[in-house]
Amino acid sequence: MSSSWTPDESSETLLAEKGWLQGTVVSAIAYGINVTLYFMCFHLLLRQMTRTNCKKQIPLLVYITVTFILSTLFMTALADFTQLAFIQDRNYPGGPNAFENDMFSIPVDNIGNVCGLITMLLSDGLVVWRCMVIYRGCRVPMWAIMLFPCLMYAASVVMGIMWLLQVTTFSPYFSSTNINYTVPYLSLSLALNIIITIVIVLRLLTYRRRISKVLGSSYGTQYTSIAAMIIESAALYSAFSVAFLTLFLLNNPISETFIEALTQVQIIATLLIVFRVAQGKGWSQDTMSRVMVSRPSVQAIRMGGLGYDLRDGSKSFTDSNNVGTHETCKISDRNLVEAAV
Template sequence: MSNSSNPWAPDEDSATVYAEETWLQGNLLSNIAYGVELTLFVMCFWILARQTKRSNCKRQLFLLSFISIIFTLGTVFMGAQAKFTQQAFIEYRNFPGGPSAYEEVMYSNPVDEIANVCFIVGNWFMDAFLVWRFVVIYKDIGRFWVSMLTLLPCAMLCTSIALGITFLVQTSASSPFVDVNMTLAYYVMSLALNIIVTMLIVGRLLVYRRRISKTLGPSHVTCYANVAAILIESASMYSAFAILFLVPFGLGNNLGNVFLQTVNQVQTVSSLLIIFRVATGKAWAEDTTTQIMTNPGSDTIRLKKFTSIQFATGNTSTAANSTLTAKDLPLEPGCVSITHETFRDDGESSV
């Protein structure tokens, strides 16, 4: 008995009960993540569709297609996972070893195969999307250096796709818990790709943050290079969550079951958060550096000449012509200096 003080406890040992708990809790946690995914998808789709114009039609259609694909894959994955959990805990409750054994062994079940395919294919799309964001953020350093820097992520992405295909072929006949080496190889490669790209993106954004703060002041880092922006742009949430799954899984701890069922939704949420920033104009774009870093280090503010204004006094008929001008002056960031020059009827002027 797992708990002798509980007369209604199941007739399984504590290890089996714990394994079943992790599978069930992981499924419940994935439902929460899917709710966030659904909300973000609707928000992104609405904003992108509303902003679609002839001038940006290609980019908007690309983003709309991308979010529709990853959301569809995530939805099918959730449906298949829910059915598989139902089979394990209800329809095949008396499977030898219980529901946890069923979930670990029956990966060749057609329902779970659908979930696995959606999981892996969605992972490929979102890994490729992260590499694309990496290229966008680094594009201002020059085509040659961008090409050199993307060699490693692209090679790792191709390797991840090859390992993913092998993983799907092998799990269709066995289980990832049986062939742990192949499972670890695929997830380690995918995780390594995300961590490397994440670190490179974080490093680049921190450099931008320092430059913006030094040139324009700390208040100007709030949009593109604050902590939240850096974490979202780099998809750090997925990398952290993948580690939470991979470490227990590699150690053979059932705690990994909780995060295994949620990691797909977390990766989708990470991608949708980036696209939401793109849709709202807050994400780092190819021309962002040019826009906010023009004339770095300059403290001069240049204003155009204002229209002449006539001032009249109530006690005299004398009228004065006043001209507001701005001169190039070295100023503190955020300050504007305006010179007020007045011309009287006698030809004299005062400033």
């Protein structure tokens, strides 16, 4: 087939334009997922709202609504900017790729940049909050666990503001005469998410091991399954961000595809966390207690020669070596939980 209609541009330029256009398509697909997740979360939270839990539900409703509005504005700005480059101003010298680099700071693109930044900060904040919830009740002081993530989050906020000031004047892809905050900002956000992903997964793995040891592998799986760990730790965004930064540092034009879809993917990870919380499957402060005392049948749990009988009423344990006397002692739910934790 003849390629006489191919623009007289380098293969790198054409590849960058392909990456940009495909990134817009991927972002639109991810936005469609966000719309579905938003209405699912909103319906579930609203249906479960009562006078007693409204203080917990309303902040989540406000949070997901704000992120949904930001994602809509971001998608609108991206679509409009793409339309300008590929249709309305397609005769711009150098083509759409040059248009993007030279017009990165026009108002319509700045709207997308601002929405993307705020969304990323809100999403990172949610992940930090989930880490705090999951580690609540740990023997290690909370400040010792959360100090480093909170400092990283604060640094990410500062670097994000510097990045936003940068992209209002020139493209982050060409900054040989200026300080480029793109890599430091996104690297901080990525490092924060990776660290929190690791610590959350480690905590949930520890819970799963202890629950399985005391109750068996069939209990608490909705809180400690592989899917739960991936969602709770926002691992989806971390993996996507690693792919983008790797390509960006290698100066690969395909990084355009990832950076344009990055905001929508992060919102997907955020809404999945909220959806688990709305379903009652998200880890909370009293999850361990609920798992440990919700056993439906009367079965013995053997630990160190002792058979523990869990009933709906009082909890007791029996010496398995002294079947004749069956000497019984009462233990509380709290002691049972502490045996696992």
